[in-house]
Amino acid sequence: MVTVNRNYLKLPGSYLFSTIAKKVKAYKEANPQAKVISLGIGDVTQPLVPAVIEALHKAVEEMGHAETFHGYAPDLGYEFLRTAIAKNDYQHRGCHIEADEIFVSDGAKSDSGNIQEIFGLDNKVAVCDPVYPVYVDTNVMAGRTGDYSQERGNFDGVIYMPCKEENGFVPELPKEVPDLIYLCFPNNPTGGAITKDQLQEWVDYANKNGSVIIYDAAYEAYITQDNVPHSIYECEGARTCAIELRSFSKNAGFTGVRLGFTVVPKELVRDNVSLHSLWARRHGTKFNGAPYIVQRAGEAVYSDEGKAQLKEQVGYYQRNAKAILDGLSQAGFTVSGGVNAPYIWLKTPDKMASWDFFDYLLEKANVVGTPGSGFGAHGEGFFRLTAFGTYENTLEAIERIKNL
Numbered sequence: 001m002v003t004v005n006r007n008y009l010k011l012p013g014s015y016l017f018s019t020i021a022k023k024v025k026a027y028k029e030a031n032p033q034a035k036v037i038s039l040g041i042g043d044v045t046q047p048l049v050p051a052v053i054e055a056l057h058k059a060v061e062e063m064g065h066a067e068t069f070h071g072y073a074p075d076l077g078y079e080f081l082r083t084a085i086a087k088n089d090y091q092h093r094g095c096h097i098e099a100d101e102i103f104v105s106d107g108a109k110s111d112s113g114n115i116q117e118i119f120g121l122d123n124k125v126a127v128c129d130p131v132y133p134v135y136v137d138t139n140v141m142a143g144r145t146g147d148y149s150q151e152r153g154n155f156d157g158v159i160y161m162p163c164k165e166e167n168g169f170v171p172e173l174p175k176e177v178p179d180l181i182y183l184c185f186p187n188n189p190t191g192g193a194i195t196k197d198q199l200q201e202w203v204d205y206a207n208k209n210g211s212v213i214i215y216d217a218a219y220e221a222y223i224t225q226d227n228v229p230h231s232i233y234e235c236e237g238a239r240t241c242a243i244e245l246r247s248f249s250k251n252a253g254f255t256g257v258r259l260g261f262t263v264v265p266k267e268l269v270r271d272n273v274s275l276h277s278l279w280a281r282r283h284g285t286k287f288n289g290a291p292y293i294v295q296r297a298g299e300a301v302y303s304d305e306g307k308a309q310l311k312e313q314v315g316y317y318q319r320n321a322k323a324i325l326d327g328l329s330q331a332g333f334t335v336s337g338g339v340n341a342p343y344i345w346l347k348t349p350d351k352m353a354s355w356d357f358f359d360y361l362l363e364k365a366n367v368v369g370t371p372g373s374g375f376g377a378h379g380e381g382f383f384r385l386t387a388f389g390t391y392e393n394t395l396e397a398i399e400r401i402k403n404l
């Protein structure tokens with residue numbers, strides 16, 4: 001008899017963004033004249049920059065000629081891209097990372113979900129609360145957690161590290177020592193950042209206790225403050241305790257193109273086994289490489305033109321973030337984030353529940369955001385707005401919220 005992976009059945013109800021989509025659809029059907037603005041989902045709106053488009057065209061053309069055609073890409077990524085990444089993202093920032101420690105993939109969502117596979121099922125996992133749901137759900141699917149508690153709004157057997165107003169949305173070192181620690185900074189959903197000194201404490205803690213930090217740096221391009229690290233490898237000792245995940249989605253608009261990478265330093269050893277070799281094995285067995293065309297587009301992100309054009313594009317979203325942050329604080333809201341990240345974390349007025357505020361904003365201002373409670377129990381009473389809209393829509397949405 002066929003049995004299924006019953007761990008999947010532990011996952012509670014519908015996915016956050018499908019619930020939002022259903023509510024918005026119902027509202028639009030009932031109010032066809034309403035001009036609804038979405039500052040909800042974390043997807044970009046600006047087109048790919050010219051340097052990237054040019055690289056794509058060129059690579060497409062190459063694929064049409066026998067002499068320049070490319071079949072399967074190397075499992076771990078083309079040398080030209082891994083070298084560009086190691087040089088630009090790491091060596092130029094003073095981080096010791098080599099090209100052969102970079103594993104090119106189709107994005108950070110897959111990597112953040114897949115990385116848990118190289119660890120035993122008895123590892124204890126710690127996540128921030130609120131959290132990017134992928135880290136938790138993939139560990140649930142693997143059977144690394146207990147059941148979901150409806151009452152608490154989270155899973156048994158997971159260490160949740162509250163990120164609250166009082167700690168500046170940076171968690172405290174957990175008392176119960178975890179094996180795997182997921183950190184994402186600058187953070188989705190809170191938009192909060194961690195300073196280099198604070199991150200150094202986590203690196204020291206992980207090295208002392210033998211934990212591994214899985215560091216999601218998908219939003220590093222949005223950092224504006226000097227004391228905020230772009231990579232965990234800026235911290236001393238990170239090569240022996242940290243894996244870093246990166247994406248081309250938020251810095252270069254590749255959400256629909258798909259490209260990312262994971263860094264696993266060769267010194268990272270646990271249980272007498274090199275994690276670099278385990279991830280290489282996993283990647284080589286289950287992944288047949290990111291497309292040649294897309295890796296050439298990724299390479300263009302590091303060209304002089306690409307860098308200049310993307311600085312401008314990220315600046316466009318940063319200007320939105322600042323407009324939301326300034327506008328809403330002038331309107332009397334308590335807001336945070338938005339300085340080193342494209343997310344603004346808004347405290348709901350009068351302790352309104354996150355979903356109630358969602359309905360209120362949709363009905364009264366025709367603005368869509370994301371209820372904080374959808375990201376975890378400690379997100380209750382908060383609301384996420386993204387800076388990924390157009391500038392015009394962003395200003396219009398702020399005006400409407402101000403006039404509530």
Ligand SMILES: *Cc1c(COP(=O)(O)O)cnc(C)c1O
Binds near residue numbers: 108112218246248254
């Ligand atoms: C958007 C995002 C990513 C990037 O995902 P891709 O699969 O590369 O598009 C990774 N981590 C977090 C926290 C994100 O918000």
